[in-house]
Amino acid sequence: MTLLSLLTPDRKADRQADRVVPPSGHTAWLTSFTAGAMAFLAVFALALSLAAGRLADRWSDALERTATVRLSAPEDQMDLQTKAVLAVLSTTPGIASSRAMTDAEQRDLLKPWFGPDLPVDALPLPRLIEVTESGAGYDGEGLRQRLAAEAPGAVLDDHTRWRRPLAVAAGRLRLLGLLSIALIGTATAAMITLAASAALAANTQVVRVLRQVGARDAYIARAFVRRFTLRAISGAAVGTVLGMIGVALLPSTDTAGSFLTGLGFQGLGWLYPLTLPPLVAVVAFAATRAAAFRKLRELT
């Protein structure tokens, strides 16, 4: 008995086996509901995991190859020291490019905290110089020493203290999402196992009659396994569709690209939740099969 053969729709033997089990029962509905609810939750866990992954990648990409030189100097020396810093950077191996940010760019960076009417000219703001690494990277300690010698007010920030905790946090969020999916799968298996065991226990007379007329355990198990697997896959399909609709209705990513508004699937990512119903079918098949044979041994 394989999952594929079990789900083949036109097998006369399967249809006959289906009939020997009474058609109704709360356990069957419990299986559909459980599979649906779990698939619904799994869609969101999957969306969370994928969004966390994208966030981690974005933060890494954005910060990994960049650094910032923050230059604090008296106003009359600012231009001079800026040129000195740029000169140092242009001759430093491993640095692809560098440029001083304009006042407008600095104002944009500060806008979320201070509002759009910030009088940048009136504030003693440091000059920010954006540095982009080349593939080989640069010697950070050596650069710091050269900057200290040429422009004493310059401080190199390679974003390490920001990047590392953000990447770790995003990675753990992704892990939590995957762990949630694993837990959902395990809970689904447990619930279906309980339902299948209850169904077999409730149908002791059916099992006894089938055994009396020469039915093998595989035949009896098949009737139950097929029913529960089909219930589970249909419930999971409904739950997955509802979950995908729920994710689609979440607010779309705004310009700030915050995490919550980015919680969803993108592009081919929409295909991932479609794997959930077959996965639930595999889980239901394995769980019901194991439960059925165990229960049949107990009923000897």
Place this chain on the structure above:
Amino acid sequence: MIAFDNVAYSYGGGELLSEISLRLAPGSFHFLTGPSGAGKSTFLKLCYGELLPSAGRITLFDREVRSLSRDDIALTRRRIGMVQQDCQFLDHLPLAANVALPLTVAGKVSVPQDLSDLLGWVGLGQLADALPPSLSGGERQRAALARAIIIGPDVVLADEPTGNLDWEMSLRLLTLLVELNRMGKTVLIATHDLNLIRQAKAQVAARVLRISKRRVQLAGADL
């Protein structure tokens, strides 16, 4: 076909059957008698592979029952038609589907005309679509007999098949079992109805086994 060699069966710490040695030859007709609780049903279950002996050796169709896997026992049961005292059916299936169940689980196709003929033979031709809970005791017994023989077993075992029937219905059922025996089937009937046994001995060369003091003995000819 079915052979017991010094078989014993214990239940709940006590020995219910002991030192049983016998053979049911092909085409034979046996009755099994004894007081209630003597172990008649247990004996049939041993013949059927539903119970395993505590000691000794039971051979079903030349294979020692302990050596049979669960699948082997299922296949063996297809060669032994069983009519139990409390005839159990799948209550959600109509009578015809219940009678055809041995063919269904064996993956065989039941020919509608053959099924109809069989139901007619046991007098249930008009009840093919009835659900088992709506059947009387006698109808259930005859349906159980039809189910037991539909796959063409070599042996038919019946446990108190007339226990819930009136005399007329009992004779009708007995006639069916005698007919089966004449077709070459081995028949073993557990019953405490001595009148039924006398009636059968007038029609067929039946031997009577009696369970007494945990042992199976050949009963006297006065039965």
